[in-house]
Amino acid sequence: MKRKHIExxxxxxxxxxxxxxxxxxxxxxxxxxxxxxxxxxxxSRLDNSFERTIDLIFSSKGRVIVTGMGKSGLVxxxxxxxxxxxxxxxxxxxxxxxxxGDLGMVTADDVILAISNSGETEEIIGLxxxxxxxxxxxxSMTGNAGSSLAKASEVHLDVGVxxxxxxxxxxxxxxxxxxxxxxxxxxxxxxxxxxFKEEDFALFHPGGSLGKKLFLKVSDLMHxxxxxxxxxxxxxxxxAVIEISSKRLGIAVVADETKxxxxxxxxxxxxxxxxxxxxxxxxxxxGEAMTRNPKMIKEDELAAKALSIMEKHSIxxxxxxxxxxxxxxxxxxxxxxxxxxx
Numbered sequence: 255m256k257r258k259h260i261e262x263x264x265x266x267x268x269x270x271x272x273x274x275x276x277x278x279x280x281x282x283x284x285x286x287x288x289x290x291x292x293x294x295x296x297x298s299r300l301d302n303s304f305e306r307t308i309d310l311i312f313s314s315k316g317r318v319i320v321t322g323m324g325k326s327g328l329v330x331x332x333x334x335x336x337x338x339x340x341x342x343x344x345x346x347x348x349x350x351x352x353x354x355g356d357l358g359m360v361t362a363d364d365v366i367l368a369i370s371n372s373g374e375t376e377e378i379i380g381l382x383x384x385x386x387x388x389x390x391x392x393x394s395m396t397g398n399a400g401s402s403l404a405k406a407s408e409v410h411l412d413v414g415v416x417x418x419x420x421x422x423x424x425x426x427x428x429x430x431x432x433x434x435x436x437x438x439x440x441x442x443x444x445x446x447x448x449x450f451k452e453e454d455f456a457l458f459h460p461g462g463s464l465g466k467k468l469f470l471k472v473s474d475l476m477h478x479x480x481x482x483x484x485x486x487x488x489x490x491x492x493x494a495v496i497e498i499s500s501k502r503l504g505i506a507v508v509a510d511e512t513k514x515x516x517x518x519x520x521x522x523x524x525x526x527x528x529x530x531x532x533x534x535x536x537x538x539x540x541g542e543a544m545t546r547n548p549k550m551i552k553e554d555e556l557a558a559k560a561l562s563i564m565e566k567h568s569i570x571x572x573x574x575x576x577x578x579x580x581x582x583x584x585x586x587x588x589x590x591x592x593x594x595x596x
Contacts, residue, residue, distance in 0.1 A: 285419040285427065292415040292428035293435045299412050300439075306409045307393050308443050311342065314391070316363030318344040321352065323377050325426040326369040326433065333367070333437030340445040349377035357384055365391045371413075371429045373401020382406045395433055411436055470593055472560050473553040476574045476583035477503060484509060484581060487516055487541025491527075494519055494540040503586050505571045508544040513580040515573055517544035548573050553582065561590045 276284070311318055318337055322330035330346055337344035347356055349368075360366070366385060368378050373396035385392050386406075394407035397414030404410040413436050419427035444450075483501035485494045487508055498506045504521045519540050527535040527543045535543070550573045551560050560572050564587050574583035 288417060288419040289428045289431040292432040295416065296413065296432055296436060296439075303409050303411055304439070304443075307411060307440060308447060310391055310393065310409065311365050311440070311444060312447055314363060314365045316343075316361050316365065318342055318365050318367055319347050319360060320344060320367045320369070321347045321349045321378060321381070322369035323349055323375050325430050326371060326375070329430050329434050329437065330367070330369045332434060333369075333441070336438060336441045337444070340441050341448045341450045342441065342444050349375070349381060352381055353377070353384075357381070360385075360388070360390060362388050362390060365393060368392060368394045368403060368407070369396075369433060370394070370401070370403050371397045371426065371433075373398040373403040375403070378403060395436060397429055470557045470595060471553065472551055472555050472557055472572075472574055472585050473583075475557050475589045475593065476553065476585040477501075477589075478574075478583035482581065482583055483507065484513070485519065485540045486510065487539060487544070489540040491536045491538050491540065491543065495524060498524070503571055503584055505584060506540070507573055507581045507584065508540050509581045515548070515550065515575055515579060515581050516541065517546045518548040518571075518573060519544045520571070550575050551585070557585065557590050557593070558595055560585050561587070561595055564590075 318334065320330040320334040320337075321327070327346070327348065334344040334346040345359075347359065352360075366381075368381075370378050373394070379402055382392070382403075384390075392407045393409045393411070394403045395411045395413050396404050397412070398404060399410060399412050399414075413429070413433045415428040415432050417423060418425055418429060481501060483497050483503055483506040485497050485506045485508055487510065489497070489508075494506055498504065498519065498521065506519045507515060508517045508519055509515055523543055523545055524535075527538070531538070549563055549567060549569060551563065553574050553576075563572060564570060570587040572585050573581065574585060576582045
């Protein structure tokens with residue numbers, strides 16, 4: 255049923271490679287090849303118009319306002335989102351709504367990026383007099399360099415395609431792919447020109463994995479205060495086991511009376527101690543069984559760095575000391591993973 259629907263929606267257009275005679279995989283390959291060719295064809299069209307586009311947007315004191323109808327509008331929304339997330343203030347304006355009040359969002363400092371495959375989209379053409387009146391910079395992306403929109407633009411980017419992926423030649427497929435690719439090229443060129451870094455990207459994506467890696471610090475995740483498992487070197491082993499178990503971190507920090515870190519006592523230390531000493535192990539003190547010189551990390555370090563240390567040394571917890579080397583907290587692997595830092 256689905257294949258019949260495809261064949262009915264996109265019937266063969268006099269091609270020897272009729273869809274009726276092609277497998278589903280062959281149809282998919284033909285679509286992808288057509289769209290790949292459309293993007294590849296853009297390479298030969300990159301010229302000073304593209305450079306001018308980047309200069310106009312980069313030097314603008316306002317925002318990039320992307321507009322387009324239908325499928326071009328959907329592509330425009332993606333382009334505006336990519337620009338905004340990479341350091342170029344941008345938003346999408348629906349051209350049909352623009353003439354009913356939304357033009358109030360546009361200032362003379364802004365740059366309009368208008369998308370229309372035909373270059374004759376009525377709703378966009380209707381905006382041109384307003385843009386000219388208020389001297390708003392207009393950049394267009396069309397498939398027709400001779401169109402009304404292209405001629406009215408300060409800069410025109412040709413995103414025309416030889417053919418659409420559907421044999422009807424009217425369903426936006428290769429053309430929207432080419433337009434989106436050109437939008438990505440604009441965003442990345444601006445990103446590079448601005449010196450946009452990984453930290454800048456994270457700033458606009460605080461809820462994402464990258465944002466968490468670059469913003470969450472050890473102090474944000476560490477266990478401290480009453481949650482910190484702490485024992486002295488003279489603590490009886492039974493009491494040390496209770497401290498480790500009650501705090502549920504699989505570890506206790508061994509510290510002196512000033513809280514200076516002397517070592518750690520972990521679940522692994524307990525197992526190895528029992529294997530080596532048997533029941534006599536429980537007659538020992540925490541200081542006798544502890545691991546000296548444990549891995550430690552400052553509280554202002556990134557949690558991602560703590561994770562890296564844990565992975566390198568195959569451990570699950572790191573002690574967090576203060577400036578004087580006194581026990582202040584513990585950061586645990588599970589707390590890092592729960593935050594999505596991987």
